[in-house]
Amino acid sequence: MSQPGQQQSAGSRGARSLLSIDELGAEGVFHILDLADHMAEVNRRPNPKVPALRGKTVCNVFFENSTRTRLSFETAAKRLSADTMTFSVAQSSLNKGESLRDTIETIAAMGVDAFVIRHGSSGVPWMVDDWTQASVINAGDGWHAHPTQALLDAYTVRTALKRTGGLEGLRIAMVGDVKHSRVARSTTAIFRLLGADVTLVAPRTLLPPMVDEPTTEDLDALIEDVDVLYLLRMQRERMNEAHVPSLREYTTRFGLTPQRAERLSPNALVMHPGPMNRGVEIAVDPAELPGAVITQQVANGIAVRMAVLFDLLGAGPGSAETLEGSSE
Amino acid sequence: MSLLITDAKVIDQNGERPVDVRVDGGLIAEVGPDLSANGQDRVIDASGCVLSPGFVDLHVHLREPGREDAETIETGSRAAALGGFTAVVAMPNTDPTQDCVEVVDFVRRQGERAGWCEVLPSGSLTVSREGKQLTPFAELADAGVRIFTDDGNGVQDPLLMRRAYEYASGLDVTLAQHCEVESLTAGAVMHEGECCSKLGLPGWPSLAEELMVHRDIELVRLTGARAHFLHLSTAGSVALVRAAKADGLRVTAEATPHHISLTDSMLVSYNALYKVNPPLRTPDDLAAVREGLADGTIDAIATDHAPHVPESKERPLDQAPPGMIGLETALGVALAHLEMPLADIIAAMSWKPAAIAGIADRHGRPIEPGEPANLTIFDPSIEWEVVPAQLVSKSHNTPYVGVPLLGRVRHTVFNGDPVVIDGKLEGK
Numbered sequence A: 001m002s003q004p005g006q007q008q009s010a011g012s013r014g015a016r017s018l019l020s021i022d023e024l025g026a027e028g029v030f031h032i033l034d035l036a037d038h039m040a041e042v043n044r045r046p047n048p049k050v051p052a053l054r055g056k057t058v059c060n061v062f063f064e065n066s067t068r069t070r071l072s073f074e075t076a077a078k079r080l081s082a083d084t085m086t087f088s089v090a091q092s093s094l095n096k097g098e099s100l101r102d103t104i105e106t107i108a109a110m111g112v113d114a115f116v117i118r119h120g121s122s123g124v125p126w127m128v129d130d131w132t133q134a135s136v137i138n139a140g141d142g143w144h145a146h147p148t149q150a151l152l153d154a155y156t157v158r159t160a161l162k163r164t165g166g167l168e169g170l171r172i173a174m175v176g177d178v179k180h181s182r183v184a185r186s187t188t189a190i191f192r193l194l195g196a197d198v199t200l201v202a203p204r205t206l207l208p209p210m211v212d213e214p215t216t217e218d219l220d221a222l223i224e225d226v227d228v229l230y231l232l233r234m235q236r237e238r239m240n241e242a243h244v245p246s247l248r249e250y251t252t253r254f255g256l257t258p259q260r261a262e263r264l265s266p267n268a269l270v271m272h273p274g275p276m277n278r279g280v281e282i283a284v285d286p287a288e289l290p291g292a293v294i295t296q297q298v299a300n301g302i303a304v305r306m307a308v309l310f311d312l313l314g315a316g317p318g319s320a321e322t323l324e325g326s327s328e
Numbered sequence B: 001m002s003l004l005i006t007d008a009k010v011i012d013q014n015g016e017r018p019v020d021v022r023v024d025g026g027l028i029a030e031v032g033p034d035l036s037a038n039g040q041d042r043v044i045d046a047s048g049c050v051l052s053p054g055f056v057d058l059h060v061h062l063r064e065p066g067r068e069d070a071e072t073i074e075t076g077s078r079a080a081a082l083g084g085f086t087a088v089v090a091m092p093n094t095d096p097t098q099d100c101v102e103v104v105d106f107v108r109r110q111g112e113r114a115g116w117c118e119v120l121p122s123g124s125l126t127v128s129r130e131g132k133q134l135t136p137f138a139e140l141a142d143a144g145v146r147i148f149t150d151d152g153n154g155v156q157d158p159l160l161m162r163r164a165y166e167y168a169s170g171l172d173v174t175l176a177q178h179c180e181v182e183s184l185t186a187g188a189v190m191h192e193g194e195c196c197s198k199l200g201l202p203g204w205p206s207l208a209e210e211l212m213v214h215r216d217i218e219l220v221r222l223t224g225a226r227a228h229f230l231h232l233s234t235a236g237s238v239a240l241v242r243a244a245k246a247d248g249l250r251v252t253a254e255a256t257p258h259h260i261s262l263t264d265s266m267l268v269s270y271n272a273l274y275k276v277n278p279p280l281r282t283p284d285d286l287a288a289v290r291e292g293l294a295d296g297t298i299d300a301i302a303t304d305h306a307p308h309v310p311e312s313k314e315r316p317l318d319q320a321p322p323g324m325i326g327l328e329t330a331l332g333v334a335l336a337h338l339e340m341p342l343a344d345i346i347a348a349m350s351w352k353p354a355a356i357a358g359i360a361d362r363h364g365r366p367i368e369p370g371e372p373a374n375l376t377i378f379d380p381s382i383e384w385e386v387v388p389a390q391l392v393s394k395s396h397n398t399p400y401v402g403v404p405l406l407g408r409v410r411h412t413v414f415n416g417d418p419v420v421i422d423g424k425l426e427g428k
Helices: A021-043 A068-079 A091-096 A100-109 A124-131 A147-160 A182-193 A219-225 A247-254 A258-263 A294-313 A319-323 B073-082 B101-114 B137-142 B158-168 B194-199 B206-223 B235-246 B264-269 B283-294 B330-337 B342-349 B351-356
Strands: A057-062 A083-088 A114-119 A135-141 A171-175 A197-201 A228-231 A269-271 B002-012 B015-024 B027-032 B042-045 B050-053 B055-060 B085-090 B118-121 B147-149 B174-177 B227-229 B251-255 B375-384 B405-414 B417-421
Touching: A021 A068, A021 A147, A021 A182, A021 A294, A021 A319, A057 A068, A057 A100, A068 A083, A068 A114, A068 A135, A068 A147, A068 A294, A083 A100, A100 A114, A100 A124, A114 A124, A114 A294, A124 A135, A135 A147, A135 A294, A147 A182, A147 A269, A147 A294, A171 A182, A171 A219, A182 A197, A197 A219, A219 A258, A269 A294, B002 B342, B002 B375, B002 B405, B042 B417, B050 B342, B055 B073, B055 B330, B055 B342, B055 B351, B073 B085, B073 B101, B073 B405, B073 B417, B085 B375, B085 B405, B101 B118, B101 B137, B158 B174, B158 B206, B174 B206, B194 B264, B206 B227, B206 B235, B206 B251, B235 B251, B235 B283, B251 B283, B251 B351, B283 B342, B330 B342, B330 B375, B330 B405, B342 B351
Parallel strands: A057 A083, A057 A114, A114 A135, A171 A197, A171 A228, A228 A269, B002 B042, B002 B050, B055 B085, B085 B118, B147 B174, B174 B227, B227 B251
Antiparallel strands: B002 B015, B015 B027, B050 B375, B375 B405, B405 B417
């Protein structure tokens, strides 16, 4: 029994949902990065809109405040001519009233082809994926995963360094609050999947209890050698939870200060998932850093999310044509 | 009601022997080979089965009063009877709390009305389980309470706990501690280790349990009181209790079926059925808990039967309540996962918890003439799987569906009455 808009989607790889980098795998990552190149080309057109997902409905379901990710997904969906809906709700009000499952099933009943879901609790996109036949895209769950951020980060490094394959041989430092960061988990996973050497730079308090990657507290010892310096967002409340004694001390030990910026290799990239805490993790003006690709990350986010949506919802064989014609 | 149980292999604290057992007037009337049927109301053929003293569960949440949508004393004690339990200790985290005579009397009476097994109310250690003011231990002891606990919460304040042990040492009661230093577990969802790191979930470190086990062992040393440690889950806790026992301290401990059969890696499914408190831990911890049971460091297997309505277990992992049901699966999990002599497993499910619960006068008794007839008859070799529709507990939050279990209760005799026959509740 199928209803319009609720058929199981058959995208170009046959996958229904994007939940994590691990589940996507190297082949899936390369496929999406290559697709993103096409999407970037679409985005450079005078009219950056194609009919690829005409008739498809994408629902952004955000249980946690997010401006940039939601706008990025909305823009991506619209450039592919999908219809979009947005459902935003403070997590706490949901606790008292309708259950998460009832919310999802209610929206699904309206006829949705894809859920883009952001939730403060780890694992929610997997639960939603069990409850619906629609595609589910994880737009960030708790501290756990943020696969489209990882994809746009990998895409940004690849394009900035003009690579076509993986990221073999690159030395990447992920600096800051790894413990509470879904970006750190997913982006580290994709960098490693693509062959880069990732070192986590943080005090022990800001690392998860157990990690596979090499770790150090000495940013100064490796800053001259990194190809990519990835700064994580440092949240102010971490100070109250005794993760760091003070933000000033954090900046002294782990921030990108002018002194450290001078020691960076001229070709090194500086990245940040946003929003930035100026004066904390980044104490220089990124506009003055030749290797800063922070705004490119945002721009690439649209192309990558278009690629993800097209990968999951595109009409299968022959669908590449729908990327050519202008939609209006 | 009179009964004749034939061809049973009796296992009790006096060893193992094949006998027939005649039950009359609530007591064991006769034990011997080849007893003849003479006008019994009922004959139970127990060939191939083990006949043991009835099981005693030190740790169940029956949810009444307060959460009758999840379980009632009627449904929970039915589940107990099917699991072979003739007595269960009802945890006090009800609403209202079992912190005064009126509420514990209500729980006991509801158990008597149900009539499937003895329901022993525990009392909370502190008023409303808030960890601030002691409950009236002596009044509650006069009302039959033998175990005091704030289960669900550990008592955080060391001074209050010292006073509790000191005050209790003059009464014939046991204080049972849920060992969790809460400042170390704020927001914790699962064991702190490799899996929680990958899943991005706040961790519940072993240290949070072990610190309080250590504190309470030292308070027992100081005060001479008795302490019982609820649901031990870590290798370090087992080692601490082992050393305390070697020092001759009056401490006892229990472990749950899930902590001897499941590990934290199960949470990668994000299935909240695996969320319990204390959390499922590592294979090393699991092995240490099994070892603790095998060498007697851990005295009892207790289920921590914790029913929850289905909606609550469909919440995200960090918002779902902890706990799983366990009464109907306890024996099957224990026999499937413990490599201990059968007699030792029965000891941990019967006479040892009966002694801790202060009911050794009527439960966990040897199978001898004149003893109260609280008996469990189970087939230790049946392999079976849980069928959710057949569970009699009102809630079905068990992760053991589809998991092979070994050994199943066939008959349960409570106060001389067969309350379970052939794995089915007897109509009343």
